[in-house]
Amino acid sequence: MKDLHSILVHADDTIRTALERLNRAGWTVLLLVEADGRLVRTVTDGDLRRMLLENHDLESTLRALPVQAPHTVPRNAPADLILQSMNRCQIDQVPEIDETGRPIDLHLRRELDQPVLLSPPHLADEERTFVEQAFATNWIAPVGPNIDAFENEIAATVGMRSAAALSSGTAAIHLGLKLLGVEPGDRVFCSALTFVATVNPIRYLNAEPVFIDSEPDTWNMSPAALADALEAADRAGNLPKVVVPVGLYGQSPDMEPILELCDRYGIPVLEDAAESLGATYRGRAAGSFGRLGIYSFNGNKIITTSGGGMLVGDDEALIERARFLATQARTPAGHYEHHEVGFNYRMSNILAGIGRGQLQVLTDRVEQRRNVFERYRSGLEDLPTIRWMPEPAGHRSTRWLTAATIDLGGTDQDLPALVASLADAGIEARRIWKPMHRQPIFAKATYWPHHSGESVSDRLFETGICLPSGSGMTLEQQDRVIRRLRERLAPPSRIWRSSTLALG
Ligand SMILES: Cc1ncc(COP(=O)(O)O)c(C=O)c1O
Structure with a gap:
């Protein structure tokens, strides 16, 4: 909701005052109100221009304006009907009034x-300097000072010794699995509730993914399901080569019990923190708990290089080998010498420049995303059907995406219909990831639920939704989302009805 104070004028105000208000507010409309605050009419810059042309001067008062009942909408009118009323009346702005006729x-x-x-990506000015430097010095290739600096800065930010800048988070997972020794026929345990990019690299290596359910507290890998899966694998003599827990929507998994279990069986952890850069768990950076961790800088992530990823670890030799494999495994020699198959997975110096600029504002971006979450939470707190993704003690989520489950039991709609109705209002929401064990491509894979008979990821998929969460969102945009959700979810008695629309 906007602060309307700066655009309120009274009949005794002069044209000069009105013009100054318009100028300061940067808007094209003022609201003329009675002494008791009730709306009399709107005043546009065109109205003021016409007054001057009709021989009023700058000191004339607004009392000379013709009486004109304003087009208004009542409290909580839905967005599509506000637009309809604008179209019908051919106006570009419409005040919302309360029951007493005061503009709100x-x-x-x-x-x-x-x-x-x-x-959406949220870039500022910091990136420009680094990218311009890259142009000025002609470091456009996948080598250069921005890459080295970006690697060092990420490693320092997350508290790991070393980092390799790569072309994507997927590439980082692929190299990470390879470095941890995954070979054809090996098994890799990974979170079931994730984006497919976590799992595809397992298949690139002709290894077999085994899916581990989520737990209700973090929505991430269930230590209980992992314990069951490891115990069974130990008994059968087919322990996994690597375990890949994923930090969903800006939140770390409960890493302590996961690491304890993996240590017990001697299995290395590759932490997929593609979505959780900036989050912490027990005071340490998400992504820094495993032998290796990965981050993504895809365009939708909390910071972006348009596309890119990072592999981090404390073992500098391992990370150096990642750089080697990422540049076609070229053995140092006076010519092109190759002893094994490599990849073209290095990040470019230009993109690393964008990353360096973005990294400078990571803390702000986390705060901004958490604020978006908080505004949704407080704006909808009276709707018990919405349950926000929890943030247990010891976790600090970035709220990269605000995620929630919604009980649609008392309404006549299902989740796809809700997402579609948000889309109709120009709001891009998404359902929670469809769990990997339900994907046709992995139909034959083994799946370990949280407890026998209780699949948490299935329940989250059936009821979960992600709301627009960009760090550059305006308050008005956030209010639009709240308003639309309220329209769809509030009990019928509280929904504003279109027949009450007041137009002028
Ligand atoms: C959980 C998860 N893992 C891996 C990736 C892959 O990252 P990228 O898109 O940079 O390849 C993503 C995001 O895209 C992701 O959300």
Whole structure:
């Protein structure tokens, strides 16, 4: 909701005052109100221009304006009906009034028309300097000072000794699994509730993924399911080569019991923190708990290089080998010498420059995303059907995406219909990841639920949704999402009805 104070004027105000207000507010409309705050009419810059052309001067008062009943919408009018009323009346702004006729908000067409995206890139000025330096010094290749610096800066940020900048998070997982010795026929245990990019690299290596369910507290890998899976594998003599826990939507898994279990069986952990850079668990950075960790800088992530990834670890020799494999495994010689198959997985110096600029604002981005979450939470706290992704003690989530489960039992809609109705209002929401054990491509894979008869990831998929969470979202955009959700989820008695729309 906007602070309308700066655009309120009274009949005794002069045209000069009104013009100054418009100028300061940077808007094209003022709200003329009675002494008791009730709305009399809107005043546009065109109205003021016409007054001057009709021989009023700058000191004339607004009392000279013709009486004109304002087009308004009542409290909590839904977005699509506000747009309809704008179209019908051919206006680009419409005030929302309360039951007493006092203005409480002002809706602008440009805000309603603009889509609210799930997680768009948010760049500032810091990136430009590094990228311009790369151009100026002609370091455009996948080598250069930005790459070295970005690696060092990420390693320092997350508290690991070493980092390798790569072309994507997927590439980082692929190399990480290879470095940890995954070979054809090996088994890799990984989170069932994740994006497919966690699992595809297992298949690149002709290894077999085994899916571990989530637990309700973090939505991430269930230590109970992992314990069951490891115990059974130990008995059968087919322990996995690597365990890959994923930090979903900006939150670390409960790493302590996971590491304890993996240590007990001597299995290395590759932490997929693609979505959780900036999060902490027991005071340490998400992604820094395993033998190796990975981050993604894809365009939708909390910081981005447009596309890119990072492999981190404390074993410097292992990370150096990742750099070697990522540049076609070229053995140092006076010519092109190759003893094994390599990859073209290195990040470019230009993109590393964007990454360095983005890293400088990571802390701000975390705060901004957490604020978005908090605004949703407080704006919808009276709706008990929404249950937010928990943030247990010891965890600090970035709230990369605000995620929640929604009980639609008392309504006539299902989750796809809810997502579609948000899309109709220009709001991009997404369902929670469809768990990997339900994907046709992995139909034959083994799956370990949280407890026998209780699959947490299935329940989350059936009821879970991610809301627009970009760090650059305006308050108005956040309010649009809240308003639309309220329209769809509030009990019928509280929903504003279109027949009450007041137009002028
Ligand atoms: C959980 C998870 N793992 C891996 C990836 C892969 O990262 P990238 O897109 O940089 O390849 C992503 C995101 O895209 C992800 O969300």
